[in-house]
Amino acid sequence: MIGTLSLSHDVTDWYEMQEALKSEIEKREITEQELAQRNTLLDTILSASRDPIGLYNEHEVYVGCNEAFARSLGHTPQSLLGKTAEEVLNPELLEFSRQADQTVIEQGISVKADDYVILEDGTPIWYEVLKSPYQDPTDGTRGVLMMARDVTERKMAEQQLADAIMELQELSFVDSLTKVANRRSFDEQLRKLWFGHIREQQPLTLILCDIDYFKPFNDNYGHQQGDVALREVAQVLRSVIRRETDEVARYGGEEFAFLLPNTPLEGGELIAAKIHQALADKVGTPVFPGV
Numbered sequence: 001m002i003g004t005l006s007l008s009h010d011v012t013d014w015y016e017m018q019e020a021l022k023s024e025i026e027k028r029e030i031t032e033q034e035l036a037q038r039n040t041l042l043d044t045i046l047s048a049s050r051d052p053i054g055l056y057n058e059h060e061v062y063v064g065c066n067e068a069f070a071r072s073l074g075h076t077p078q079s080l081l082g083k084t085a086e087e088v089l090n091p092e093l094l095e096f097s098r099q100a101d102q103t104v105i106e107q108g109i110s111v112k113a114d115d116y117v118i119l120e121d122g123t124p125i126w127y128e129v130l131k132s133p134y135q136d137p138t139d140g141t142r143g144v145l146m147m148a149r150d151v152t153e154r155k156m157a158e159q160q161l162a163d164a165i166m167e168l169q170e171l172s173f174v175d176s177l178t179k180v181a182n183r184r185s186f187d188e189q190l191r192k193l194w195f196g197h198i199r200e201q202q203p204l205t206l207i208l209c210d211i212d213y214f215k216p217f218n219d220n221y222g223h224q225q226g227d228v229a230l231r232e233v234a235q236v237l238r239s240v241i242r243r244e245t246d247e248v249a250r251y252g253g254e255e256f257a258f259l260l261p262n263t264p265l266e267g268g269e270l271i272a273a274k275i276h277q278a279l280a281d282k283v284g285t286p287v288f289p290g291v
Helices: 012-048 067-072 091-107 152-172 183-200 214-221 223-240 265-280
Strands: 053-057 062-065 111-118 124-135 142-150 204-210 247-252 255-261
Touching: 053 067, 067 142, 091 111, 091 124, 091 142, 124 152, 183 204, 183 247, 183 255, 204 265, 214 223, 223 247, 223 255, 223 265, 255 265
Parallel strands: none
Antiparallel strands: 053 062, 053 142, 111 124, 124 142, 204 255, 247 255
């Protein structure tokens, strides 16, 4: 007897498994291509940026940076990658950095701050630092993206402006001729001290004095010598007071005033006697001829 024997197997599961495996491989290839493109883009951005850019994960391991970032930490990109922040930063800076990093990673928000760095060659630089959260798409590891911008010129301009403002404020309270406090400064100090001493029930002494016969002196020797005399008198008056809280001011013209906080009448009389003596010692010198 001659016949045909047919054998069949159900390969549906195998076929589906092969298709699933093929699909998984294709997805993985696409993912690897996307990651390669991202890495290329990241490398391009890091290389092109003149500002420091760095990445480190939640374990404080540096995983990416450009030349500027590595140089700001005294490294090259090759020597920095793979190191931990603890190996690179000093303890004080590390603690400050960790506080900001904790906020960035746990709350998922960006943090901005200013940072002062001295490079290995001694160059001081101010950076405006922005720290933002990031997540590695391959394994979900969280970390910090740190970008810094050199704001040294801006900081220097701000400091120059602050210095100029302070100088103007100082000039606004200093008499330009005698270099002691002016009337504005005197009135301001008197107002503050008056209410403070009333509240604390403490004595406050005020001494007003002027230069006798100054107008005839000015008319006889000229305004130039008059200005010299005023400067010398102011210097003598300033030498009499010793406490930082005491103030001598040019009240107007040839008039001067003393403010002596926490000073009773007896103390004021003692200062007045010293003023007379110090000025008397100047009589007969070239500055005060004939006075």
